Amino acid sequence: MGSTIIEKIVRNNVGRDVKPGEIVTVNVDRVMIHDIFIPFVASKFEEMGFTKIWDPDKAVLIYDHLVPASQVDDTRHFRIGNEFVEKYGMKNIHRSDGICHQLMTEAGYVKPGDVVFGTDSHTTTYGCVGAFSSGIGYTEMASILGTGTLWIRVPETIKVEITGNLPANVMAKDIILKLIGDLGADGATYKALEFTGDTVEKMSVASRMSMSNMAIEAGAKCALFTPDEKTAEYCEIELTDKERDLVGDADAEYCRVLHYQAEDFVPVMACPSNVDNVKPVAELAGKEIDQVFIGSCTNGRLEDLMAAAEVLKGKHVAPYVKLIVTPASRKIYRQAVENGTMAILAEAGAIITHPSCGLCCGRTGGILTDGETVVATNNRNFLGRMGTSKVGIYLASPKSAAACAAAGKIVVP
């Protein structure tokens, strides 16, 4: 009997074969803590009686949700974080470099086959390079900082095979939204997703990242892609045989297998206020909008900004519509300036913000009110996420979002 990718990662970690449903204790390769939860992690860690971090170099602290502070109390999180880093000898801290999930892969903290936990639900993102990564709460994070271990239940795997060539107006975001719509918001709860097929093999790591990022919206514990040459280039490594072997075996056991033909995909949006409420953009066309947000750990990467710029080149954002663009990291911001993307977006009338979580978590940079509609490239459209509970949030790809910004209404890109 063969193994799925997650079974291989856990096997390599614990040193023996494992089966879905088994509860095992894994050795953690890396942890990520963000600004919102650091005060709670710090107090639980000390309440637990720990006096040192098991391996300070394996811990990363990133300020992103609250950067720069929009409420007076936010600064308390930075002070507590800075004190924690100093006290326990942590070296890996990012105070204004971008969104945590972007930085974890971009700055080389995560490698194929790693076991990684973070205090953010979108920690599933690192499956884009073949790492097992998942979100946890602050109490469990405190216990990992002390022990370097965590118990997990080995998940069953849903295989998603995609073959063929995507239509020009379809992006990876449309694929993952369609999949979440098909699976439902709890369709992959406690399970691993495994993506395969020539369509995902042709995809950039950035596109894979958009997909693994949103796996949690179907409840998934992780979402894995097999590491390949693109992964190696992105991570700036040579793949080892063990890393190359992180592929689902032909005779592995899957609890479900889904097949999609790439040519069948169309641009879609997740409609208010559930991520699994997915409809073709064509069915929504004509709805007037107030704002567009292009950014987040889902779609704030260079290829996303370039896709938006391609749509907006020589055009202007519609009157009354605000277009907010938030690059996912400082590095992406710089690259987008250097290759002219930012100039195109600025000329088109975009409001360009500093790299951070920004509007995605509804704390800053474009809060909306009752009756307003926003088309956004981030990962959640929950009630009240970007302002009041009577804001309509439509989740879309950067291409769709840019086309809507120019038209002032929902249109097919």
Added chain:
Amino acid sequence: MEKFSGKIWVLGDDIDTDIIIPTEYLALKTVKDMAPYAFSPLRPELAAQIQEGDIIVAGKNFGCGSSREQAPEIIKTLGIKCVIAKSFARIFFRNSINNGLLLIENDKLRDVVNEGDEITVTINESIEHNGSQYPITSLPQNLVDIINAGGLVKAMRKLNGLD
């Protein structure tokens, strides 16, 4: 076996963590400060109405969304004795166990109860409502161990020789 009764509040499917506590309140200093805003996007009056010992009965995928551990902590702070749902999201489930908030999975109860009804829970055995019994499946041993220790913080204190 421990047994308790309580008045129920009934909620729907996919009650996400942004509903349980919106992000804008997460930087308040304590979960006690946050508790009045619990469920505010959906039912702004609910947090003030919940009494010590009440029970939440909800649909599928309760606690989906973010990893914010304040969600189960706030529910506990409000005095909710346990949450009974058709199913729970993964991170919320772990966070609840670690904070000693009792969760019970039951896919039938939600569809037969009305808000304000009283139910009786016998831990690891059954739920009783209007004379009908609904069996409860018991938790895996490693989770029982965490709950028995009084939550993960206490389990770690024990590990560090403090209690």
